[in-house]
Amino acid sequence: MGGMTAGAGRVWAHVGQTFAETGYDVVIVGAGRMGAACALFLRQLAPGLRLLIVERGGLPNEEGATILAPGVWTAFDVPPGREAEAAWVRRILEESFGDVQFAARPLLNLYPEEAEGSVPTTDALARCPEAVGLLSPRALPFARVDEDAATYRPGAVALACGQGAVRARADLLLNTHVHLTPGGLCLDRLTVTNTHEIVTHETHELRAGRVIVAMGADGPHAAEHDLGVHTGHGRAYRQAPRLNTPSTDAAPILRAGGLTLRPQHGGFTLIPPVHHRDPHGYVPTGGRLTGVPVGVRRETLEDLIRLMDALPPLGTEALEVGHSLADVPGAWLALPEGRADAPPVHHSLTEGAHLLLGGPLADTLGLAVAYDLAAELAGVRERPWGKVPFRTAKKLPLEGEVGRG
Template identity: 80%
Template sequence: MTGGSGRVWAHVGQTFTEEAYDVVVVGAGRLGTACALFLRQLAPGLRLLLVERGGLPNEEGATILAPGVWTTLDVPSGREAEAAWVRAQVAGGFGTVQFQPRPLLSLHGEEGPGRVPTPAVLTRFPEAAPLLNPQALPWAELDEAAVTFRPGALALACGQEAVRAGADLLLNTHAHLVPGGLRLDRLTVTNTHQIVTHETRELRAEVVIVAMGAEGPHAAEHDLGLHTAHGRAYRQTPRLNTPSDDATPVLRAGGLTLRPQHGGFTLIPPIHHRDPHGYLPTGGRLTGVPVGLRRETLEDLIRLMDALPPLASEALEVGHSLADVPGAWLALPHGRTDTPPLHQQLTEGVHLLLGGPLADTLGLAVAYDLAATVAGRGGRPWGRSG
């Protein structure tokens, strides 16, 4: 297949009879869809299939709840060119993605390099003043180059463009890794709203790219018996109903990101450590009352209530149970909270693609790097080779 649009199988009523592909990408989050698109651009002669357990984009993974904040403050040393390339791609490479330049204020309790007194910065952003206590956070860093975007929209745009470029797309299908390819369970919904396997079939693939987010390392370990050093953590994104508008900057304090969104703020809590295998998140208690915020997240917010007074008000949505507060499992490359996205060859023909906490800043570059590796292309558009 070298030209024309790819085929889409959205439900079990559409018969899927394919037996083999050159490359199969498992997972339609932003990294999986971007990798599929880049592969079609770099190696249009390869037969490529994108498989997703749900719809496009992935509806259950961290992509939908990712912060969508690109900032120079998240760029590791030596990877500035990659990060700048990612920013340019989000800004102009995908026409349907809403991309909004929005300054980011990182607030601190202590003086440090590049920090200025918080009151001086607030003269430029008076709308941020009611959100914070300058006495508790007297120092600030300002990133004028920061932008916000919707990672879910990015995944959708990449997936649609990959199909237009010739990639096939198989939705509502659970993929299991097997030597030499995949076992596919095509899913359907019964009249009692249960998700069941309608049919199972084997698919051969020369290369499988596992872009399943936090489920990827577990799939490799469970299906192929491979050990990985990667972990995961459950991250919730509660809502703060304090007014925001297009002029409100992104705020950070104590690792907490306040992302202006839908007239209020989406809170992105810090990730301190990986959750142990088998851990099930549970809600905590606030003044003895059960709430939907997991205990670790609740403790972080309580610790910041003096610095960010609205957190101590009714503007914070805490819910009554875990189901009331959006949350998803987040992949942690190497089990760490500060490791950039990565790709790794697990065994012959099987590659793992992981995003993690820094996916907003570097994810697309890592997806491109893997696509170029699979395609046998050495050059990288940000000037790095290898």
């Protein structure tokens, strides 16, 4: 967290730094993209409030849905009526963050049969020659093209928002596990033993005027386990295999059968579709390819095999499937309302506690939903993307109304 200016918030990175605070106006649990963005927006909209961000790992965390998110903004992912919000998110990503590597590139959504707004795939390939050789026009003869699509780094967005919030005087507590309690939280500050085991070093009780639960896929479970509040949200384990077919800065994004081929690091990251929520207690396991154990879960492996004729590189050694689950990056993904097509959402859990979820459409709408929650809690009626229905909410207590440490 180097480079913070004078007057910035405080950062507790390890248990050697004494934490003696007893209360904040707002505590945000989780410093992924959604939580960090909400923190930054809240500091901008209500700078008089004392704000703490609590994160179980570092900033940004080196694992989780934010780091493995596709980072694909596309109009194809915008639900009807949310176009203004998505356009605002695109403008923010393009103009407000210096290290997200926002890169405009077309997205080709490919189909085996003609779809509304589609063109012949051969015509699309004439505009995107980099995609020639990646797909079979005979198997996927039609395509819809989003010329305004773009790729970026969600982890860089989380880092920029977190650092911006701290520069704006938000406090940040890292390496800390949280248990939600009525009116506050119980904090377990974590440390690592000589045998690399993560253990609780010390525990603190913290009062909070408002708690924002931005823990990703763990958020609904925490609400139910700690607060006794049942939600209809779910989660799924999504992996991101690697396809080592060469790509350049001019390569388009491809989609076929729900699978996204995202140009990245000179090849492609594969983002498989999420068909349904995983049942409670599901433990991810690898599948088998021609009888050989691999690290890609069975459901994803079936999707890849199904598309090998349409996307021939999937049937070559360019596809990395690993030998075990540990060989293929993966993370638990929140599914708002338990659906893979549901947009990001926030809502009240109990008096003073709010849930903030990103999910599969967070790349396109996540920042707008994080802003909406920040504005609602700050008592701000207008939204920068135009007229948005205002949901009545109590304004947060002013600075000093929640006890200081």
